[in-house]
Amino acid sequence: MRGKGWDIPKKRNKTTGELEDGNVIYVLGTVDGKFYRKSTGKEATKLNIAWIKKNAREVLLKLINKQNTKVEKTSLEEYGLKVIEATARGRSISTQKEKKGYFNNHILPYFKSKGFTYIEDIKTTEIEMWQNHMLDNKSSSxxxxxxxxxxxxxxxxxADDIINKNYVKLAYSFTVTTEKRVPYTPGEVTTLxxxxxxxxxxxxxxxxxxxxxxxxxxxxxxxDIDFNNGxxxxxxxxxxxxxTTKEGNTSTEDFIQNGYKIVENNNTNKTKNHTRLIPLDDTTKNILMEYYQERTQDEWIFVSKNNTCFSDSKTVNKYYWKPLLFKTKxxxxxxxxxxxxxxxxxxxxxxxxxxxxSVGGWTQSSKVLNDVYFTHESSKKDIKLANNFFHIVNEKEDKKPC
Known part of the structure; x- marks a missing residue:
């Protein structure tokens, strides 16, 4: 009989020379790169087997210590970062950066502040305390x-025999609640x-x-704009x-230098569809056509002051969106x-x-339309305005005093 971190080896009958079922529990595992297999001296009763299933790793470490073998514990910081790096293949660069951020900003600082710097010392209760802290201070997501x-x-x-079991999986589970966004009203869109x-x-x-x-x-x-078909x-x-394209992702600099192409196919995006056809309403199409006549380059539609693409929405948010909100209150x-x-x-x-x-780039099985977006129920007046707000915007612009 054998389980994770323990074993009841067979023994050879001294008279017949045949192997028979043993009755002594052994513990085994790798510590600091060295494999150990030690007898506990305990009989393989049901009670002892149930006990060793829960405590095999701890018993092994104690037995090693009794033999004056130095046991070095595993640093949470070093091992955690090592695992994130080792499992990086298949993640996009941005997702890998997020993984490191979750560890460096939310996991490691908490346990360090509580005096837990080694993985072996972190058990289910401590993990649930950390989980409570996260849910009190951050979104459930x-x-x-x-x-x-x-x-x-x-x-x-x-898996590396550092701990006996994954104590995170033994912590209580919780439901992720998605906070619904409140959309802008048609009147606010018109003003903006x-x-x-x-x-x-x-x-x-x-x-x-x-x-x-x-x-x-x-x-x-x-x-990307088909003006003829709209x-x-x-x-x-x-x-x-x-x-990011359907082929993969790369830096904006490399994308431009490589003739606006992804050279290495490394697509790891599994949740967002950035490749689809989107219809244009007549008002937006006409505005784009007018803007096309005034373009400063033939590639990017929206360009920064350096006459190239914006590398991130943060610049747009800081220098254009925020001031507009301040202006319009x-x-x-x-x-x-x-x-x-x-x-x-x-x-x-x-x-x-x-x-x-389909137009928004969600899978048909997604429940996002019901779970996230609809918190603003339009009145009949709002609906009428929504149907015509681009027309109304143009009409108001045309009626501006000269």
Whole structure:
């Protein structure tokens, strides 16, 4: 009989020479790169077997110590980072950075502050205390991502015989609750577009009327726009100085230097579809056509002061979006909420959910439309305004006094 970290070896009958079932429990495992197998001297009764199943690792360490063998514990910091690096293959660079962030910012500091610097010392109760701390101070979504990262590390520690079991998986489970976003009302959208200027006005028209992600809008190139048929052939997104396409992702600098292509196929994106067709309403199409006539380059649609693409939405948010909100006295629900606003308005006006998911880049099985977006129920007046707000914006612009 054998389990994880323990064994009841067979013994040879001195008279017959045949192997027979043994009755002494042994513990075994690797410590500091060296494999040990030690007898506990305990009889293999049901009670002792149940006990060793829970305590095999601790018993092995005690037996080694009794023989004056120095046992060095495993640093949580060193081992945790090692596991994250060792399992990086298959993750995008941004996801790998997030994994490190969860560990360095939310896992390691807490346990260090409580005096737990070694993996062997962290048990279920301490993990549940940490979990409580996360849920008290962060969203349940962030807490879950951190717990998953910690569970990965402890899984590897158990596989490497550092600990007897993954204590993270024994901690109580909790439900991730998604806080619903409150979209902008049609009236707020009208004000934001009216009070914006230059390229940013075109940008707002686009994101509010199509529901594209902010990074997808920043990644648009003029070749992606089919003015004749009135749609966008979406092919990429730009986030955190990296371009993502269906082929993979790379830095914006390398993307440009390689002729606006991904040279190495390394696609690790499994959740977001950045490749799809998006219809353009007539107002947005005409505004894009006018903007095209004034373009400063033939590649990127939206360019920075350096006449190249924006590498991240942070610049747009800081220097264009925030000042506009201050000017209009409209609550900051963040720029990404333009996407939620589009879907809310469209659904409240009877748009088919399957169509919305296709245009928005979600899988048909996704429940995101029900779980996240719809918190603003439009009145009849709002619905009428939603159906015509681009027309109203143009009408008001035309009636401006000269």
């Amino acid at each position: 962030t807490a879950k991502k951190c717990k998953d990262t910690f569970a990965l590390i402890m899984d590897k520690a158990a 577009i009216k009070e914006s200027e230059g390229w940013f006005k075109v940008f707002l028209y686009l994101i509010f009327s199509t529901g594209v992600r902010t990074g997808e809008a920043l990644g648009l190139m003029w070749d 749609f966008i052939d979406l092919k990429r997104s730009i986030t955190k100085s990296r371009v 409209i609550e900051d629900k963040d720029l990404y909420t333009s996407r939620h606003t589009y879907v809310t308005i469209m659904k409240n006006n009877g748009a088919d959910e399957a169509w919305l998911k």
